Amino acid sequence: MLLKPRRMQYLPIMSVRPAEIRALTELPNKCKDALTPFIILKPWASAHFLSSAIQQAESALGERNWIADVALDSVTSTTIRPVHHEIAALRDPKNGYDNWYSFVAEKPNVIPCALIGDLTQLPFQIQKLSSLNRGIVIRVKLSDIEKYDTVIQTAAQYINSDQLLFVFDFEHRGRELLASASQADAYIKKFSQFFPSGNMCVSATTFPSDFASRTEQEIYERLLYNELSKNTHGVNLIYSDHASTRVDPLGGGGGGIYPRIDYPLEQLWKFRRSSESITGVTEVEKISSYTKLAASLIREDFWDKKLRLWGVQMIEKIANGDPTGAMTPARCTAVRINIHLHRQLYYGKPESEKYDTDESWDDF
Numbered sequence: 425m426l427l428k429p430r431r432m433q434y435l436p437i438m439s440v441r442p443a444e445i446r447a448l449t450e451l452p453n454k455c456k457d458a459l460t461p462f463i464i465l466k467p468w469a470s471a472h473f474l475s476s477a478i479q480q481a482e483s484a485l486g487e488r489n490w491i492a493d494v495a496l497d498s499v500t501s502t503t504i505r506p507v508h509h510e511i512a513a514l515r516d517p518k519n520g521y522d523n524w525y526s527f528v529a530e531k532p533n534v535i536p537c538a539l540i541g542d543l544t545q546l547p548f549q550i551q552k553l554s555s556l557n558r559g560i561v562i563r564v565k566l567s568d569i570e571k572y573d574t575v576i577q578t579a580a581q582y583i584n585s586d587q588l589l590f591v592f593d594f595e596h597r598g599r600e601l602l603a604s605a606s607q608a609d610a611y612i613k614k615f616s617q618f619f620p621s622g623n624m625c626v627s628a629t630t631f632p633s634d635f636a637s638r639t640e641q642e643i644y645e646r647l648l649y650n651e652l653s654k655n656t657h658g659v660n661l662i663y664s665d666h667a668s669t670r671v672d673p674l675g676g677g678g679g680g681i682y683p684r685i686d687y688p689l690e691q692l693w694k695f696r697r698s699s700e701s702i703t704g705v706t707e708v709e710k711i712s713s714y715t716k717l718a719a720s721l722i723r724e725d726f727w728d729k730k731l732r733l734w735g736v737q738m739i740e741k742i743a744n745g746d747p748t749g750a751m752t753p754a755r756c757t758a759v760r761i762n763i764h765l766h767r768q769l770y771y772g773k774p775e776s777e778k779y780d781t782d783e784s785w786d787d788f
Contacts, residue, residue, distance in 0.1 A: 426489045427535045427559025428460075429589045429623035429662060434769045436667035437462045437593070437627055439495070440477040442469065443754050444669060447761035449484040450734035452781045455766055456488055460535070462561065462591070462664075466495040467507045474510045478531070485533075491561050491589075492528065493537040517541055520548025529556060537561040543574050550582045563591040572611065580618040589662075590615055594628035596670055601628050601644045605651050616657040624659045626652060629666030631693075635684055641693045646771070663771070668764040669757075683713045685739060685756055687721055688764040690771050696721050711742075714751035718743035732781050735762035 438444045438461050448461065468476040481490060494514050514524045521539050528536040536553045538546065538560055553560050562579060564572050572592075579588060592611050594601060608626045615624050630644040645665040653661060668688065680701030687694040696717040702710045718739050721727060728736075738759050741749025751759075770778040 425557055425559045425587065426533070427491075427561070427587070427589060429559075430660060432460060432589075432623075432662045433458065434765075434771070435460070435462055435491075435589075435591070435625050435627070435662055435664040436765055436768070437464070437591075437629075437664060438667045439464045439669065440466055440468050440480055441669075443757035444667065444761055445480045445484050446755075446758040447667075447735070447765060450758070450762050451765060452733070454780065455769055456485060458769060459765070460489055460491060461485070461667075462491040462493065462537070462563075464493045464495050466511070467505065470505075472506050474507050476507075482533075487533060489533050489535055491535045491537055492531070493561075493563065494524070494539065515539060515541060517545040517549075520545050520552050522552070525549070525552040525556075528553070535559055535561060537563055540564060540568055540571060540575060543571060543578070546575065546578050547582060550579065554583060554587065559587050559589065561589045561591060563593055565593045566595050573614070576615060576618050585619045585622040588619065589623045589625065590619070591625045591627055591664060594626070596629050596666075597644070598630055598632070599642075599644055601630055601648055602651075605648060608648065608652055609655070612652065612659055612661065613657045616659050619659070621658055621660065623662065625662045625664035627664035627666065629668075629670050631666070631668050631670045633670065635682075635695055635697045638697075639695055641695070643688075643691050643693060646691050646768070663768065665768065668761050681753060683710070683717055683751070683756075684753075685714070685717045685721055685751070686760040687727070687739070688760060688767050689726060690767050694721070694724070694726060711747070711751075714742050715745055718749075718751070730775075730779050731763075731766075732779070733763055733766055735759040 438448065440463065463481050465474065465477050468480055494511055514527055516523050524539055528534050535558050536556065538549055538553060550560065560583060562575060564575055594604060612624060615622060626648065628645050632638060632641055649663045680703040682698050682701055684695060684697040698713050698717060700713065702713055722740060722743050738749050738755065742751050
């Protein structure tokens with residue numbers, strides 16, 4: 425069986441977007457060996473076929489195992505491409521989501537996520553996916569909370585605890601996520617009644633969208649997990665988040681692009697943002713703006729000189745005026761995710777594990 429939740433330290437929920445794939449690609453092999461990322465398949469950039477997204481995920485991970493889900497993409501008549509028809513076909517519930525089963529069956533390194541849509545087809549879908557003997561992941565989002573009880577009860581009829589990883593996803597929240605601890609605790613308790621000693625994640629993304637006056641923010645997903653860990657009702661609770669991502673303008677605000685560099689710590693985000701837009705300025709001025717931010721960042725007491733990662737290297741390069749480190753909003757996003765993935769994977773680990781990242785990286 426490919427799914428080994430008892431060995432998991434961290435389940436990052438990711439998507440097939442250039443910054444996320446780059447961040448994953450540039451992780452040290454040691455980190456990639458320890459991760460089993462949950463990747464939501466969607467169109468890759470302007471590609472016409474889903475095979476491009478698969479190629480990107482496989483290129484980032486090599487022969488390693490990963491969990492696959494497929495997005496519900498919203499499109500208009502002017503943006504629809506063949507890939508959107510492919511995604512719609514995969515989400516067709518006919519014959520127990522047979523298209524999804526056939527798609528996953530052809531990819532030996534993929535651990536399937538059961539699609540939550542037509543619940544009348546869920547028993548048949550679970551049986552089909554179980555026949556692959558890879559394990560199954562089930563993710564119920566807060567927006568589908570009315571399906572929670574039915575999904576849990578159905579899964580309990582067809583899956584053993586050691587074959588299932590259940591993910592309860594609060595989706596995008598803010599600080600109010602911490603006030604949801606009692607709600608999350610109730611869902612963990614409900615899960616434990618059907619899957620004693622089962623494997624479960626509570627996930628969310630609380631990465632902000634407003635940075636005008638924000639210099640730091642606590643990582644509320646981690647704080648919630650720490651609270652829930654005090655009583656897991658016998659469940660193997662695994663830390664999960666959306667790998668520091670959210671759908672927002674890469675510049676971090678409306679009305680122009682304001683250079684911003686984000687630096688993740690274990691429980692805290694540090695933000696450095698310019699007050700001046702770089703929309704319409706020269707390339708030299710753009711580089712100068714990012715250089716000032718990076719230089720101020722690496723002078724801070726919280727800057728970790730011992731951590732050697734691609735994301736760290738990029739910040740240091742631009743701080744030192746190296747043109748190969750020139751920043752863009754997309755690269756800054758990749759830098760943030762790259763560092764965050766490592767921080768959460770080795771959260772609370774000894775320094776001998778945390779700082780063993782001796783590897784070379786390519787420039788972006």
